[in-house]
Amino acid sequence: MWGYSLPALPCRGPLVISVLDLLLFAPMGTCENYIVGPGDTLSINVYEHPDLTTTVQVDGGGAIRFPLIGEFEVTGMDVSELSQAIEKKLADGYIVNPQVAIVVKEYRSRKATILGQVNAPALYELRGRTTLLELISTAGGLTADAGKYAYLTRTLSENGERDAPRQEVIKIDIKKLVEEGDTTQNILISNGDSVFISRMEKIYVTGEVKYAGAYPYEEGLTVIKAITNARGFTDRASATNIQIIRKENGIEQVLSKVKMDERVMPEDVIVVPESFF
Template identity: 30%
Template sequence: MTSFTFMRMGLVAILGLLVTACAGLPSSAEMPPASELEAEPYEIGVGDTISIHVWRNPELGQSIVVRPDGYISMPLMGDVKAEGKKPEQLAAEISDNLGEFIRTPEVTVMVTNPLSKEFRNRIRVTGQVGAPQSVAFQPGMTVLDVVLMAGGVTDFAADNRAILHREINGEYKSFGLDLEAILTDGDMRTNHSLQPGDVISVPRKQLFRGEL
């Protein structure tokens, strides 16, 4: 056996070890489905637009943006702290305060433009896609939807090594995605439903893996 053959065998072995070491991400099939994750109750934040309705007292109702200091201004009441409160909590507080001026007020509060949570409720796709971007989350959105919105993968994408990063119990965990199977073979096993905050990254092909 020639020295060239030994060198070739050694190179193949090294490449095999590198590929094995880099293939340690769990499949996204192992992650909890988005539908199993309970949505947290919404808390009003700075910049949110809220609609306040006082039954039988339309002059007290209004649509108002929460100020940078976290307060809103209400007729008869003045400034009211809104930031950090659930809509029903704020409605109860306004109702209690208005009880000093009108009889048995019935108040409802709705968040009509949740601007403070806009960036938290987004999906990001980065790396070797046509147009890396951040998109607003919509219920039912899948991996394929977001990749297509980003213009698909580039010619340099290692699409069988894509990664989904998801926040679970306060920390991000990474799961393998096979975009090649999804886009080329129609294999939807890793075309999972997404949830707010998910990040999809598509790496570049690498020479040592034999991808170029």
């Protein structure tokens, strides 16, 4: 059975890469990619011109005021683009070859919701660039019953702006992210995003096996693989009289004398009876 426990560092058990490794070495870009918006506070520095160094807040209309330039709109620009825009305006009759550096001192109030199989599901404020792993960690990590996938619901418009009617759902493979270190799954969280962590699908093996219990369901799982996960038969097992108890549409049915290559469905109960001979 596999599960996740993000807050524990270093990771143990089946995980092949620690969450700390993912956060430190994931190619997630820099703050230069952060999109500036109303409410952000920016520290703007012009190299060799300390008199132009200033701290500004983006107003409700998405504009700032800057010495020599005056007021201009910045909404939709990332930090790098804004630096270039200010350099271009300063170079237009004010400074020769200006070099501008911008640091986001305070981020506007941005929030995202995470629900499902995390230890503290809630609405959280996003501070700076926040990835999926960071949001999960903020929510206390994944529960032992966390499933393979997370589903992120995001509101977009046709031109990519936020807070418009159209929604998209992004399916994220948490198992690939955590166990295989696939950082392409560690997407950035945006304001208004809603993340749902699914519950692990399980099957149950009982009767004459060495370790009866619940086991994770995997696509293509067969009876023999499920029994192998339960460490095999006991000496008293009847391998030819295995049953599967399955519920479909609320109706329980019993499949008798199933073959070893029979496909197992989520929530199936595999019963290995005792041999009387």
